[in-house]
Amino acid sequence: MEEREKKIRVLVAKVGLDGHDRGAKVVARFLRDAGFEVIYTGLHRTPQEVAMAAVQEDVDVVGISLHSGAHMTLVPKVLNYIREYGGDPDEMVVLVGGIVPEDEFDELKAKGVDGIFIPGTPISEIVDFIKETVPKKKGMKVKS
Amino acid sequence: MDVDEIVEGILSGNKRALARAITFVENEYPEGKEILKRIFPKTGKAHVVGITGFPGVGKSTIVSKLTQEFRSRGKTVGIVAIDPGSPFTGGALLGDRLRMDGLDSSKKLWIDPGVFFRSMSSRGRAGGLAAKTGDAVRLMDAFGFDVILVETVGAGQSEVDVIEVADTSIVALMPEMGDDIQINKAGILEIGDIYVVNKADLGGADKTERWIKAMLMMDQEAVEILTKTSHAQEYEVQTGKIFDKVSRAGWVPPVIKTIADKGEGIPELADAIEKHFDYLKSSGKLIETRKQRLSREMIEILLQEMKNYLQRTDKINFKEVVEKVSRNDLDPHTAVEKIMKSILKDY
Ligand code: B12
Ligand SMILES: Nc1nc2c(ncn2[C@@H]2O[C@H](COP(=O)(O)OP(=O)(O)O)[C@@H](O)[C@H]2O)c(=O)[nH]1
Ligand SMILES: [Mg+2]
Numbered sequence: 190m191e192e193r194e195k196k197i198r199v200l201v202a203k204v205g206l207d208g209h210d211r212g213a214k215v216v217a218r219f220l221r222d223a224g225f226e227v228i229y230t231g232l233h234r235t236p237q238e239v240a241m242a243a244v245q246e247d248v249d250v251v252g253i254s255l256h257s258g259a260h261m262t263l264v265p266k267v268l269n270y271i272r273e274y275g276g277d278p279d280e281m282v283v284l285v286g287g288i289v290p291e292d293e294f295d296e297l298k299a300k301g302v303d304g305i306f307i308p309g310t311p312i313s314e315i316v317d318f319i320k321e322t323v324p325k326k327k328g329m330k331v332k333s
Numbered sequence: 334m335d336v337d338e339i340v341e342g343i344l345s346g347n348k349r350a351l352a353r354a355i356t357f358v359e360n361e362y363p364e365g366k367e368i369l370k371r372i373f374p375k376t377g378k379a380h381v382v383g384i385t386g387f388p389g390v391g392k393s394t395i396v397s398k399l400t401q402e403f404r405s406r407g408k409t410v411g412i413v414a415i416d417p418g419s420p421f422t423g424g425a426l427l428g429d430r431l432r433m434d435g436l437d438s439s440k441k442l443w444i445d446p447g448v449f450f451r452s453m454s455s456r457g458r459a460g461g462l463a464a465k466t467g468d469a470v471r472l473m474d475a476f477g478f479d480v481i482l483v484e485t486v487g488a489g490q491s492e493v494d495v496i497e498v499a500d501t502s503i504v505a506l507m508p509e510m511g512d513d514i515q516i517n518k519a520g521i522l523e524i525g526d527i528y529v530v531n532k533a534d535l536g537g538a539d540k541t542e543r544w545i546k547a548m549l550m551m552d553q554e555a556v557e558i559l560t561k562t563s564h565a566q567e568y569e570v571q572t573g574k575i576f577d578k579v580s581r582a583g584w585v586p587p588v589i590k591t592i593a594d595k596g597e598g599i600p601e602l603a604d605a606i607e608k609h610f611d612y613l614k615s616s617g618k619l620i621e622t623r624k625q626r627l628s629r630e631m632i633e634i635l636l637q638e639m640k641n642y643l644q645r646t647d648k649i650n651f652k653e654v655v656e657k658v659s660r661n662d663l664d665p666h667t668a669v670e671k672i673m674k675s676i677l678k679d680y
Contacts, residue, residue: 228430234443
């Protein structure tokens with residue numbers, strides 16, 4: 190694709206019954222301050238809802254915040270629904286944040302996740318990762 | 334997705350195509366313009382409804398409940414919700430989607446095939462809309478939504494741009510906002526086709542309703558009578574008299590009390606919206622105002638094209654002309670007249 194500028198749009202989502210929303214809210218606010226356009230879904234969304242939001246909002250980054258331990262099933266579900274709704278998760282940067290045991294990183298990444306951020310991650314690390322990965326995936330410059 | 338696929342997609346109900354088109358338009362890619370040109374013949378059918386008002390009055394909640402109401406009436410609904418974007422960092426937290434379907438509902442709106450929701454950042458622009466809101470609405474219109482709801486930023490400054498995209502403008506207020514000079518300053522009392530007093534559960538909604546009605550009549554006498562009347566029956570009598578006296582141009586903006594998070598007053602609001610659209614159509618006002626808006630839009634495009642032309646052309650060295658003017662060798666009016674003459678033969 191040709192080199193051109195685009196404002197980066199990020200979806201920050203909470204899926205399932207998990208009620209830990211502090212991390213997601215903190216991340217959403219910091220990403221806004223870093224110059225991104227951030228859409229926060231609020232708590233208790235279904236995988237279908239998150240996927241449909243990703244498609245309609247045409248986001249460059251899908252960030253899923255999970256503290257319930259259900260990441261192995263919920264994350265692939267979201268990505269499959271994005272496909273079902275006509276979107277292409279391979280064109281998006283997929284991030285997972287929250288509680289993920291380190292020995293599951295590889296398996297989760299193999300399911301289509303680009304970056305995993307566990308408690309204690311400095312936000313600047315997330316910002317840098319997005320700024321680096323989005324242009325690579327989409328072949329366009331970052332505008333911020 | 335290329336332009337052909339997107340245009341075809343929009344006209345055949347593909348939401349991803351619509352989403353991508355809005356992105357192209359919002360980022361001012363040339364494909365965006367091309368798509369807009371091609372879908373234009375399919376536009377003009379939707380009823381575009383704007384909703385404006387201060388932050389926190391309940392605009393997003395009203396949008397959510399109205400969407401449910403219109404869906405139950407068999408209409409499809411597109412939504413554009415604008416939130417403020419920082420002119421300094423460029424960032425924005427787009428939080429209106431969060432309010433779609435309250436906690437009490439079954440949350441179907443997010444995946445309802447008859448609903449499309451798009452969040453937009455104002456990207457530092459004043460006036461309540463994003464620069465490309467009108468184009469996003471047009472894309473949704475071509476897609477075929479029956480109703481398109483536009484939620485403005487709600488930053489509290491004068492947010493009157495909404496009338497440039499909406500056929501019907503709703504101004505949302507809440508109790509205790511009455512007789513506030515801020516509201517007058519914001520100019521929003523001049524743009525409403527329908528007024529909503531939301532959060533009627535908080536009490537004092539009647540007073541706000543009376544105040545709005547009085548203000549709408551722009552009649553000092555009316556303002557005094559109505560704000561001083563405390564007895565409901567007396568109030569009805571007085572309003573009747575005053576409404577008879579003041580003949581508005583065929584449409585008297587109704588004031589509707591709602592408790593949006595409980596859904597109360599929403600069917601009445603939807604009725605008023607539909608009634609206003611009928612009025613616009615039967616009175617010929619719809620065609621008339623849309624024509625006026627197109628005229629303003631085209632003049633804006635024309636001016637923009639002129640700017641682009643001046644930067645591009647080698648017929649005129651604009652910078653050099655500016656130099657001359659700054660040395661007092663030429664005055665600005667004569668300079669522009671010379672430019673016009675060199676572009677247009679018969680100027
Ligand atoms: C605060 C807290 C709560 C609060 C939540 C309040 C709220 N509204 O958020 C309350 C008390 C309600 C709560 C309840 C429960 N909790 Co709790 N809770 C915590 C605790 C102590 C801190 C979480 C937190 O807010 N951290 C601060 C934020 C800023 O950090 P963060 O969320 O991790 O976010 C960072 C990263 O993860 C990442 N990130 C997060 N989201 C996203 C999203 C994106 C897009 C990106 C890029 C990055 C990212 O970036 C952030 C910054 O570094 C953790 C333990 C811990 N140390 O993590 C347990 C913890 C998460 N809770 C746990 C559990 C089990 C529960 C309960 C089931 C019962 C219980 N034992 O207390 C209930 C369940 C409630 C429910 N409905 O889901 C477990 C989860 C175990 C697991 N999944 O394997 C933990 C790990 C505690 C433990 N060690 O057992 N909890
Ligand atoms: N008490 C009360 N609260 C309401 C009502 N409608 C909305 N709210 C709440 O007001 C807050 C702001 O609503 P929101 O729709 O986001 O307002 P917006 O900023 O104008 O879009 C939310 O907490 C809503 O739940 C209402 O009728 N009564
Ligand atoms: Mg809102």
